[in-house]
Amino acid sequence: MKLISGTITNLENAISYSTAKQKVISNNIANIDTPNYKAQDVRFNKVLTNEMSKFNAIKTNEKHIDFGSASGGHRIVTKNNTNYQHNGNNVDIDQEMTEMAKNQIQYNALIDRLSSKYNSLKTVIKGGR
Template identity: 30%
Template structure:
Protein backbone atom coordinates (compact mmCIF):
# COMPACT_ATOMS: atom_id res chain seq x y z
CA UNK A 1 0.00 0.00 0.00
CA UNK A 2 2.81 2.40 0.87
CA UNK A 3 4.54 1.89 -2.49
CA UNK A 4 1.23 2.44 -4.26
CA UNK A 5 0.76 5.75 -2.40
CA UNK A 6 4.30 6.83 -3.26
CA UNK A 7 3.75 6.01 -6.92
CA UNK A 8 0.42 7.85 -6.92
CA UNK A 9 2.03 10.86 -5.24
CA UNK A 10 4.82 10.98 -7.83
CA UNK A 11 2.46 10.65 -10.78
CA UNK A 12 -0.50 12.80 -9.82
CA UNK A 13 0.68 15.61 -7.57
CA UNK A 14 4.10 16.71 -8.81
CA UNK A 15 2.89 20.26 -9.31
CA UNK A 16 1.95 20.58 -5.64
CA UNK A 17 5.33 19.26 -4.54
CA UNK A 18 7.15 21.62 -6.90
CA UNK A 19 5.55 24.76 -5.53
CA UNK A 20 5.85 24.13 -1.81
CA UNK A 21 8.52 26.41 -0.41
CA UNK A 22 11.33 24.64 1.38
CA UNK A 23 11.91 21.09 0.18
CA UNK A 24 13.34 20.00 3.53
CA UNK A 25 10.30 21.07 5.51
CA UNK A 26 8.03 19.39 2.97
CA UNK A 27 10.05 16.18 3.30
CA UNK A 28 9.66 16.42 7.07
CA UNK A 29 5.91 16.90 6.77
CA UNK A 30 5.59 13.92 4.46
CA UNK A 31 7.08 11.70 7.18
CA UNK A 32 10.11 10.92 5.05
CA UNK A 33 7.96 9.53 2.25
CA UNK A 34 9.95 9.45 -0.95
CA UNK A 35 12.72 11.72 0.31
CA UNK A 36 14.79 10.86 -2.76
CA UNK A 37 12.19 12.78 -4.76
CA UNK A 38 12.75 15.95 -2.76
CA UNK A 39 16.48 15.30 -2.26
CA UNK A 40 16.37 15.84 1.47
CA UNK A 41 16.69 13.71 4.57
CA UNK A 42 13.72 13.31 6.88
CA UNK A 43 13.93 15.64 9.85
CA UNK A 44 11.98 16.33 12.97
CA UNK A 45 8.64 17.99 12.26
CA UNK A 46 8.03 20.99 14.53
CA UNK A 47 4.41 21.46 15.57
CA UNK A 48 4.66 25.18 14.86
CA UNK A 49 4.71 24.39 11.14
CA UNK A 50 1.55 22.27 11.30
CA UNK A 51 -0.78 25.13 10.38
CA UNK A 52 1.52 26.27 7.58
CA UNK A 53 1.69 22.83 6.00
CA UNK A 54 -2.00 22.09 6.31
CA UNK A 55 -2.81 25.49 4.82
CA UNK A 56 -0.96 24.48 1.64
CA UNK A 57 -3.19 21.46 1.23
CA UNK A 58 -6.27 23.44 2.21
CA UNK A 59 -5.47 26.05 -0.43
CA UNK A 60 -4.95 23.28 -3.00
CA UNK A 61 -8.41 21.92 -2.17
CA UNK A 62 -9.93 25.40 -2.43
CA UNK A 63 -8.43 25.94 -5.88
CA UNK A 64 -9.57 22.45 -6.97
CA UNK A 65 -13.09 23.36 -5.82
CA UNK A 66 -12.97 26.66 -7.73
CA UNK A 67 -11.69 24.90 -10.84
CA UNK A 68 -14.46 22.31 -10.60
CA UNK A 69 -17.04 25.11 -10.52
CA UNK A 70 -15.49 26.78 -13.56
CA UNK A 71 -15.38 23.52 -15.51
CA UNK A 72 -18.97 22.68 -14.49
CA UNK A 73 -20.02 26.12 -15.73
CA UNK A 74 -18.33 25.43 -19.06
CA UNK A 75 -20.21 22.13 -19.38
CA UNK A 76 -23.51 23.76 -18.41
CA UNK A 77 -23.01 26.40 -21.11
CA UNK A 78 -21.96 24.00 -23.87
CA UNK A 79 -25.01 24.94 -25.96
CA UNK A 80 -25.02 28.66 -25.15
CA UNK A 81 -24.26 30.71 -28.28
CA UNK A 82 -21.08 32.82 -28.05
CA UNK A 83 -20.11 31.36 -24.66
CA UNK A 84 -16.33 31.31 -24.18
CA UNK A 85 -14.92 28.44 -22.12
CA UNK A 86 -12.96 29.57 -19.05
CA UNK A 87 -10.27 27.90 -16.98
CA UNK A 88 -7.25 28.74 -14.86
CA UNK A 89 -3.86 27.25 -14.25
CA UNK A 90 -3.84 25.39 -10.93
CA UNK A 91 -0.05 25.57 -10.80
CA UNK A 92 0.02 29.35 -11.28
CA UNK A 93 -2.76 29.87 -8.77
CA UNK A 94 -0.89 27.83 -6.14
CA UNK A 95 2.39 29.61 -6.85
CA UNK A 96 0.68 32.98 -6.45
CA UNK A 97 -1.09 31.88 -3.28
CA UNK A 98 2.11 30.56 -1.71
CA UNK A 99 3.95 33.76 -2.64
CA UNK A 100 1.11 35.84 -1.15
CA UNK A 101 0.05 37.25 -4.51
CA UNK A 102 -3.58 36.18 -4.46
CA UNK A 103 -5.94 38.35 -6.48
CA UNK A 104 -7.55 39.64 -3.30
CA UNK A 105 -4.63 39.29 -0.93
CA UNK A 106 -4.94 41.71 1.95
CA UNK A 107 -2.50 41.32 4.80
CA UNK A 108 -4.16 41.36 8.21
CA UNK A 109 -2.67 43.56 10.88
CA UNK A 110 -1.26 41.88 13.98
CA UNK A 111 -0.74 43.59 17.32
CA UNK A 112 1.35 40.83 18.88
CA UNK A 113 4.08 38.50 17.67
CA UNK A 114 1.98 35.54 18.84
CA UNK A 115 -0.88 36.28 16.45
CA UNK A 116 -1.43 34.05 13.45
CA UNK A 117 -0.61 35.92 10.27
CA UNK A 118 -3.59 36.10 7.93
CA UNK A 119 -4.25 37.00 4.37
CA UNK A 120 -2.09 36.61 1.31
CA UNK A 121 -2.77 32.98 0.54
CA UNK A 122 -6.48 33.06 -0.17
CA UNK A 123 -8.48 34.31 -3.03
CA UNK A 124 -9.72 33.50 -6.43
CA UNK A 125 -7.59 32.22 -9.26
CA UNK A 126 -7.20 34.40 -12.34
CA UNK A 127 -9.66 33.07 -14.89
CA UNK A 128 -8.64 33.00 -18.52
CA UNK A 129 -10.42 32.09 -21.71
CA UNK A 130 -9.52 28.63 -22.93
CA UNK A 131 -7.83 28.30 -26.30
CA UNK A 132 -10.35 27.25 -28.91
CA UNK A 133 -9.90 23.62 -29.99
CA UNK A 134 -12.83 23.40 -32.36
CA UNK A 135 -14.70 26.05 -34.24
CA UNK A 136 -18.44 26.30 -33.76
CA UNK A 137 -20.86 28.14 -35.97
CA UNK A 138 -22.52 29.79 -32.97
CA UNK A 139 -19.21 31.07 -31.50
CA UNK A 140 -19.21 28.70 -28.52
CA UNK A 141 -15.70 27.50 -27.58
CA UNK A 142 -16.68 24.65 -25.21
CA UNK A 143 -15.24 21.30 -26.30
CA UNK A 144 -17.10 18.66 -24.29
CA UNK A 145 -14.31 16.09 -24.64
CA UNK A 146 -11.78 18.53 -23.18
CA UNK A 147 -14.17 19.62 -20.43
CA UNK A 148 -14.99 16.03 -19.40
CA UNK A 149 -11.31 15.10 -19.31
CA UNK A 150 -10.42 18.23 -17.31
CA UNK A 151 -13.23 17.84 -14.78
CA UNK A 152 -12.40 14.16 -14.26
CA UNK A 153 -8.72 14.94 -13.73
CA UNK A 154 -9.58 17.79 -11.36
CA UNK A 155 -11.92 15.56 -9.32
CA UNK A 156 -9.21 12.92 -9.05
CA UNK A 157 -6.66 15.53 -7.93
CA UNK A 158 -9.11 16.83 -5.31
CA UNK A 159 -9.71 13.33 -3.99
CA UNK A 160 -5.98 12.65 -3.76
CA UNK A 161 -5.26 15.87 -1.86
CA UNK A 162 -8.17 15.09 0.46
CA UNK A 163 -6.87 11.58 1.07
CA UNK A 164 -3.35 12.93 1.62
CA UNK A 165 -4.61 15.35 4.29
CA UNK A 166 -6.62 12.59 5.93
CA UNK A 167 -3.58 10.29 6.07
CA UNK A 168 -1.42 13.05 7.57
CA UNK A 169 -3.97 13.81 10.27
CA UNK A 170 -4.38 10.11 10.98
CA UNK A 171 -0.59 9.82 11.33
CA UNK A 172 -0.46 12.78 13.70
CA UNK A 173 -3.29 11.32 15.80
CA UNK A 174 -1.42 8.04 15.98
CA UNK A 175 1.78 9.80 17.01
CA UNK A 176 -0.01 11.81 19.68
CA UNK A 177 -1.80 8.72 21.00
CA UNK A 178 1.47 6.79 21.27
CA UNK A 179 3.24 9.62 23.14
CA UNK A 180 0.38 10.28 25.58
CA UNK A 181 0.06 6.67 26.74
Protein backbone atom coordinates in the same frame (compact mmCIF):
# COMPACT_ATOMS: atom_id res chain seq x y z
CA MET B 1 7.54 27.23 16.34
CA LYS B 2 4.77 26.01 14.08
CA LEU B 3 2.66 23.31 15.66
CA ILE B 4 1.54 21.90 12.33
CA SER B 5 3.72 21.89 9.22
CA GLY B 6 2.90 23.90 6.12
CA THR B 7 1.95 20.67 4.37
CA ILE B 8 -1.63 20.85 5.61
CA THR B 9 -1.95 24.45 4.45
CA ASN B 10 -0.53 23.52 1.05
CA LEU B 11 -2.95 20.61 0.78
CA GLU B 12 -5.86 22.88 1.71
CA ASN B 13 -4.80 25.38 -0.98
CA ALA B 14 -4.53 22.59 -3.55
CA ILE B 15 -8.00 21.32 -2.61
CA SER B 16 -9.37 24.85 -2.95
CA TYR B 17 -7.81 25.08 -6.42
CA SER B 18 -9.25 21.70 -7.40
CA THR B 19 -12.70 22.69 -6.14
CA ALA B 20 -12.61 25.95 -8.12
CA LYS B 21 -11.50 24.03 -11.22
CA GLN B 22 -14.41 21.58 -10.82
CA LYS B 23 -16.90 24.45 -10.60
CA VAL B 24 -15.48 26.10 -13.73
CA ILE B 25 -15.48 22.85 -15.72
CA SER B 26 -19.06 22.12 -14.66
CA ASN B 27 -20.09 25.64 -15.69
CA ASN B 28 -18.42 25.19 -19.08
CA ILE B 29 -20.23 21.90 -19.68
CA ALA B 30 -23.56 23.40 -18.58
CA ASN B 31 -23.13 26.21 -21.12
CA ILE B 32 -22.08 24.06 -24.08
CA ASP B 33 -25.09 25.17 -26.15
CA THR B 34 -25.17 28.80 -24.97
CA PRO B 35 -24.51 31.16 -27.91
CA ASN B 36 -21.34 33.26 -27.59
CA TYR B 37 -20.37 31.61 -24.28
CA LYS B 38 -16.62 31.58 -23.80
CA ALA B 39 -15.09 28.74 -21.81
CA GLN B 40 -13.26 29.56 -18.61
CA ASP B 41 -10.24 28.00 -16.96
CA VAL B 42 -8.59 28.17 -13.56
CA ARG B 43 -4.95 29.15 -13.54
CA PHE B 44 -2.66 28.60 -10.61
CA ASN B 45 -0.88 31.86 -9.92
CA LYS B 46 2.10 30.94 -7.75
CA VAL B 47 3.87 34.24 -8.31
CA LEU B 48 0.94 36.19 -6.88
CA THR B 49 0.86 33.96 -3.82
CA ASN B 50 4.60 34.41 -3.26
CA GLU B 51 4.35 38.17 -3.60
CA MET B 52 1.33 38.40 -1.30
CA SER B 53 3.22 36.53 1.42
CA LYS B 54 5.86 39.29 1.40
CA PHE B 55 3.38 41.98 2.49
CA ASN B 56 3.48 43.00 6.10
CA ALA B 57 0.05 44.32 7.03
CA ILE B 58 -1.29 45.35 10.39
CA LYS B 59 -4.83 44.19 11.15
CA THR B 60 -6.90 46.82 12.94
CA ASN B 61 -9.96 44.59 13.19
CA GLU B 62 -10.28 40.83 13.65
CA LYS B 63 -12.62 40.69 10.64
CA HIS B 64 -9.86 41.87 8.28
CA ILE B 65 -8.39 39.25 5.98
CA ASP B 66 -4.75 38.29 6.46
CA PHE B 67 -2.42 38.97 3.54
CA GLY B 68 -0.76 35.64 4.26
CA SER B 69 -3.99 33.76 3.61
CA ALA B 70 -4.26 34.51 -0.10
CA SER B 71 -6.99 32.84 -2.14
CA GLY B 72 -4.88 29.78 -2.77
CA GLY B 73 -3.12 31.45 -5.68
CA HIS B 74 -5.62 30.66 -8.42
CA ARG B 75 -7.68 32.81 -10.69
CA ILE B 76 -10.36 32.25 -13.30
CA VAL B 77 -9.61 33.32 -16.87
CA THR B 78 -11.83 33.35 -19.96
CA LYS B 79 -10.60 31.75 -23.19
CA ASN B 80 -11.53 34.35 -25.82
CA ASN B 81 -9.26 33.32 -28.68
CA THR B 82 -11.19 30.35 -30.14
CA ASN B 83 -14.58 29.41 -31.60
CA TYR B 84 -15.51 25.73 -31.93
CA GLN B 85 -19.17 26.12 -32.80
CA HIS B 86 -21.02 28.21 -35.37
CA ASN B 87 -22.81 30.16 -32.60
CA GLY B 88 -19.60 31.66 -31.15
CA ASN B 89 -19.32 29.12 -28.32
CA ASN B 90 -15.84 27.72 -27.69
CA VAL B 91 -16.50 24.86 -25.23
CA ASP B 92 -14.78 21.63 -26.34
CA ILE B 93 -16.73 18.87 -24.59
CA ASP B 94 -13.99 16.26 -25.06
CA GLN B 95 -11.39 18.50 -23.46
CA GLU B 96 -13.73 19.48 -20.62
CA MET B 97 -14.56 15.85 -19.82
CA THR B 98 -10.85 14.95 -19.85
CA GLU B 99 -10.04 17.85 -17.53
CA MET B 100 -12.91 16.85 -15.24
CA ALA B 101 -11.59 13.28 -14.96
CA LYS B 102 -8.03 14.47 -14.26
CA ASN B 103 -9.28 16.97 -11.70
CA GLN B 104 -11.36 14.30 -9.94
CA ILE B 105 -8.33 12.01 -9.64
CA GLN B 106 -6.23 14.88 -8.28
CA TYR B 107 -8.94 15.91 -5.81
CA ASN B 108 -9.32 12.35 -4.48
CA ALA B 109 -5.54 12.03 -4.05
CA LEU B 110 -5.40 15.35 -2.17
CA ILE B 111 -8.26 14.35 0.14
CA ASP B 112 -6.58 11.00 0.86
CA ARG B 113 -3.29 12.74 1.66
CA LEU B 114 -4.97 15.31 3.93
CA SER B 115 -6.87 12.55 5.72
CA SER B 116 -3.59 10.69 6.22
CA LYS B 117 -1.97 13.80 7.73
CA TYR B 118 -4.84 14.23 10.19
CA ASN B 119 -4.75 10.53 11.10
CA SER B 120 -1.01 10.86 11.80
CA LEU B 121 -1.69 13.84 14.06
CA LYS B 122 -4.43 11.91 15.84
CA THR B 123 -2.03 9.00 16.44
CA VAL B 124 0.58 11.35 17.88
CA ILE B 125 -1.96 13.04 20.15
CA LYS B 126 -3.15 9.65 21.43
CA GLY B 127 0.43 8.65 22.17
CA GLY B 128 0.79 6.06 19.41
CA ARG B 129 -2.30 4.06 20.27
